[in-house]
Amino acid sequence: MNDTFNLSRFGFLLKKSILERPIQIIGLTFLILGFTFFIYSAFLYFAGWGPAQNLSFIWGYIGGGIFLSSAVFGYFNTNASGSAYLTLPASALEKWLCGALITGAFFCLIFFGFYRLIDTAFVTAYHNGLDRNSPLYQKMYNAVHIFPFEGNIVRQSTIMFVNFTGIMLVGSLYFNKVAVVKAAIVACVLMGVIYLLNLTIANILFANVDIAFPFNNILIKVGKEAGSIELTPIASNFVDICFQYILPSILWITAYIRLREKEI
Amino acid sequence: MIQFDNLSFGYSRKKLLYKNLSLSIESGSIYGLLGKNGAGKSTLLKNMIGTLFPVEGNVMINGMNPKSRKPSFLQTIYYIAEDVYVPSLTIKQYHNLFSPFYPLFNEENFYKYLQELEVSVNGKLNKLSFGQQKKFVIAFALACNTKVLLMDEPTNGLDIPSKAQFRKLIASVMNDDRIIFISTHQIRDLENMIDNVIIVDNGKLLLHSSIATIADKLCFKTVSEIPADVKVLYSEKTLRGTSVVMENINSEDSGLNLEQLFNGVTENPVMAKQIFSSN
Numbered sequence: 001m002n003d004t005f006n007l008s009r010f011g012f013l014l015k016k017s018i019l020e021r022p023i024q025i026i027g028l029t030f031l032i033l034g035f036t037f038f039i040y041s042a043f044l045y046f047a048g049w050g051p052a053q054n055l056s057f058i059w060g061y062i063g064g065g066i067f068l069s070s071a072v073f074g075y076f077n078t079n080a081s082g083s084a085y086l087t088l089p090a091s092a093l094e095k096w097l098c099g100a101l102i103t104g105a106f107f108c109l110i111f112f113g114f115y116r117l118i119d120t121a122f123v124t125a126y127h128n129g130l131d132r133n134s135p136l137y138q139k140m141y142n143a144v145h146i147f148p149f150e151g152n153i154v155r156q157s158t159i160m161f162v163n164f165t166g167i168m169l170v171g172s173l174y175f176n177k178v179a180v181v182k183a184a185i186v187a188c189v190l191m192g193v194i195y196l197l198n199l200t201i202a203n204i205l206f207a208n209v210d211i212a213f214p215f216n217n218i219l220i221k222v223g224k225e226a227g228s229i230e231l232t233p234i235a236s237n238f239v240d241i242c243f244q245y246i247l248p249s250i251l252w253i254t255a256y257i258r259l260r261e262k263e264i
Numbered sequence: 265m266i267q268f269d270n271l272s273f274g275y276s277r278k279k280l281l282y283k284n285l286s287l288s289i290e291s292g293s294i295y296g297l298l299g300k301n302g303a304g305k306s307t308l309l310k311n312m313i314g315t316l317f318p319v320e321g322n323v324m325i326n327g328m329n330p331k332s333r334k335p336s337f338l339q340t341i342y343y344i345a346e347d348v349y350v351p352s353l354t355i356k357q358y359h360n361l362f363s364p365f366y367p368l369f370n371e372e373n374f375y376k377y378l379q380e381l382e383v384s385v386n387g388k389l390n391k392l393s394f395g396q397q398k399k400f401v402i403a404f405a406l407a408c409n410t411k412v413l414l415m416d417e418p419t420n421g422l423d424i425p426s427k428a429q430f431r432k433l434i435a436s437v438m439n440d441d442r443i444i445f446i447s448t449h450q451i452r453d454l455e456n457m458i459d460n461v462i463i464v465d466n467g468k469l470l471l472h473s474s475i476a477t478i479a480d481k482l483c484f485k486t487v488s489e490i491p492a493d494v495k496v497l498y499s500e501k502t503l504r505g506t507s508v509v510m511e512n513i514n515s516e517d518s519g520l521n522l523e524q525l526f527n528g529v530t531e532n533p534v535m536a537k538q539i540f541s542s543n
Contacts, residue, residue, distance in 0.1 A: 003334040009365070016361045020351045080349035086315050089338035089365040260333075263316050 004091055010098075013090045017072070017098040024071045029107060032067065033114045036060030040118060049126075053119065053147040061111055062160050068107050069165035070180035072099035073172040073259065082176070082264035092260040099259075100252065103165050112149065119147045159244050166251025173258040215239045265291055266312060266412070266443060270321035273311055273467075277319060281307055281467035284321065289460075291411070292440040293474075296458035297447040298526050304467045305447040306346065309414045312445070313343040325412060339366060341412040342405040346420060350389035350397050358389060358404070366408040374407035381429055395421045402430065406437050413444045419453040431457045451522045461522070463529045470533045473540055475520060481539055483512040484521045497535055498528030511539050 018025050040056035075085035085095075123146050130140055148154070164187070171183020194214050202212035206229065210221035216236055218229045231239065266289035274280035281304050289295060299305045310316040311323050314330030314337070323330055328337040353361065355378070363369040378385060381399040384392065389400060398421050405413060419427050434444060434457060448454060461478065463471040473481075482497065486505045490496055498509040509521070509528045529536040 003336050006335070009335065012361075012364045019357070020353065020361060023352070078347060078349060080345040080347040083310075083313070083315050083343060083345045084349045086333065087313050087338055087341070087343050088362075089335040091335055092333065261317075264310075 004093055005097075006091075006094075009090055010094045013088075013094050014098050014101065016088075017102065021071075024074060025068075025102065028068055028071055029064075029110060032060060032064030032107075033111070036064070036111070036115065037118055040122065044122065049144050052122075054153055057115060057147060057153065058157050060115065061108075061157050062164060064111060065103065065107060065161045065165045066168050066184075067180060069099075069103040069168040070172045070183060072102050073169060073255075074179065076173075076176040076179075076262075076264055079264060082262075086262060086264060092256065096256040096259050099169060099255070103169065104162075104252075108161075115147070116149075162248035163243065163251065166248045166255065169255035170251055170258060173255060173262055176264070265289065265326060266445075267324045268321070269324070271311065271318045271323060272320040273307060273316065273318050280319065283467065285467075285469055287462070287469060287472060289443060289445070291443050292438075293460050294434065294438060294444045294458045295446065295460045295462055296451075296454040296522070297445060297462045297464065298451055298454075298522070299447075299449065299464040300530065301449055303449075303465050305449075305464060306416050307467075308464065309343065309416050309445070309447055312412075313341060313414055314338075315343075335365075339368075340410050341414065342366075342408050342410040343414045344398075344401055344405050344416060344418055346417040348394075348397050348401045350392070350400065352388050352390045354388060355383075355385050355400065362404070363408075366410065368409035370407050370409060373409075374403060377403035377406050377433060380433060381426060395423060395426065398422060399426060399430075402433070406433060411441055411443065413442070415444070415446045417448050417450070418446060419448060419450055427453055451526050455520070455522050461525070463526060465530050465533070468533070471529045471536055471540065477540070478525065479512075479518070479520060480515075481512055481542075482518075482525065483510055483514075483516045484508075484518040484524060485516070495535055495539060497532050497539065498524050500524065500527075 036056050036059070039059050040052050042052075043055050044052035076082040088095075123144055126144050127141055130137055134140070167187045168180065168183050171186065172179040175182040195212075198214045199209065199212045202209045202218045206218060206220060208220050208222050209218055210226070211219040216231055216239060220227050220229065230236070266287075268285050268287040271282055271285040271287075272280050273282045297305050297308065307316060311318055312325060312330060314333045317331050325337070326340060328334065328340075330337065330341075351358070359371070359374065363371070363374075375385075378400065381403055383396055383399045383403060389397060392400065398418070402415075402418060405415075419430060422430060431453075434446075438444060446454060446458065458475065460474050461471060462469065484507075486502060486507050488505045490499055490506055490508060491510065494513055495511040496508050497511070500507045507521075507524060509524045512518075
């Protein structure tokens with residue numbers, strides 16, 4: 001028998017993972033979608049199309065991903081459920097893959113599909129509501145577009161999504177209780193330390209440093225004049241690769257290793 | 265067969281609970297693991313199922329290492345934790361989702377065990393009482409037909425008729441290929457059920473013996489005066505005299521009293537060792 005991966009066993013495990021805790025997985029997904037719809041509507045009413053589309057996407061995608069990823073391995077808040085999960089006859093790879101698929105594939109597909117659906121509905125309703133005889137019709141029509149999934153916001157959000165969900169997957173395997181809060185605290189502390197360290201190094205190397213947010217540029221302010229020091233293209237590219245591929249890979253692989261060696 | 269080879273385990277490396285524990289457990293027996301609260305019973309079970317890893321040494325179960333938690337190993341062993349976990353599912357849904365992982369699962373037996381344990385089959389499992397949940401998990405575990413069955417305080421939360429039914433069920437599912445390992449501090453629940461006793465205290469193995477050997481080595485009786493010329497492992501004043509557990513020098517037949525045996529072994533571990541090591 002294959003102790004690493006077996007397709008039919010994986011199928012059973014995936015089905016079990018989704019249906020065993022319908023509130024945590026399916027319910028949470030619906031809650032995230034509902035929250036996204038609410039944010040979209042609220043910001044559309046109070047702040048206009050730009051903030052509505054951008055913020056609902058960012059909050060729904062990243063925020064939702066964070067909560068869902070902390071729930072997929074959330075079996076360890078009691079000894080009994082943790083033991084039942086760890087001793088279920090499936091390999092660590094299969095268990096990890098279930099969590100990774102639910103968070104990294106299924107959620108993304110559902111979220112992107114839902115987002116496109118509500119966005120299309122809102123934008124179409126707006127376009128249909130315009131007065132075709134108005135001299136401003138074309139201008140007003142062109143002012144609102146369906147949110148593009150190829151844009152920079154989606155790209156940056158995806159980078160944040162893979163990193164934050166990676167942190168939450170690891171955190172939920174390190175902290176048995178209230179993992180989402182504890183992992184978020186650790187992540188914030190870590191980011192704070194990195195920021196301060198970066199700022200300290202920047203202050204040692206340059207004078208009049210205003211902002212030194214990791215890691216692409218340093219903002220320097222002298223009186224009313226401001227300027228920035230950018231990383232070289234090669235270094236900047238390296239930083240991008242780190243955040244896009246290396247760091248998320250490390251985090252997601254760490255989650256697998258941690259799951260394999262998890263004790264309860 | 266379960267083999268412990270110089271197993272050392274501790275929740276901190278500096279303070280080990282078990283040190284160099286060596287123990288061999290044969291198939292075809294029901295083992296009672298007895299110990300006080302916090303004696304290390306659950307820890308030992310968790311090392312056997314692979315949810316805790318030894319600091320040194322190893323445990324082998326039917327030639328497999330629990331630490332790797334391979335599916336081929338996990339299919340052959342079932343662990344019932346002290347606090348049972350049941351999801352918000354009906355019995356049928358639970359059966360559909362969990363039984364495919366156990367190739368020897370017997371659906372007919374599962375429903376038979378549920379009926380014998382008088383588990384209500386309607387509604388969601390998490391809405392059942394703790395005792396009902398526990399009985400459900402016991403029925404499921406038995407129906408999985410695994411070679412090794414580890415149970416941590418299985419009778420906690422069971423009412424008196426259910427305890428009797430539990431004993432009957434365990435006896436009925438036992439066969440030569442199986443090992444049933446029951447950890448408890450409710451010693452009386454295991455009487456007339458187990459055929460081997462393991463007593464642990466503070467991470468030390470105080471006794472590992474078959475019921476037959478215990479009956480051979482020890483005599484359980486009530487006396488008016490404690491005999492002076494024999495080793496008395498335990499004595500307790502009762503209304504009818506003094507109940508004693510003493511060395512069985514005259515090869516007397518007496519009924520085993522697990523509670524007195526446990527008290528004797530935990531209070532006088534040195535004497536117990538002397539009695540059980542002598543031929």
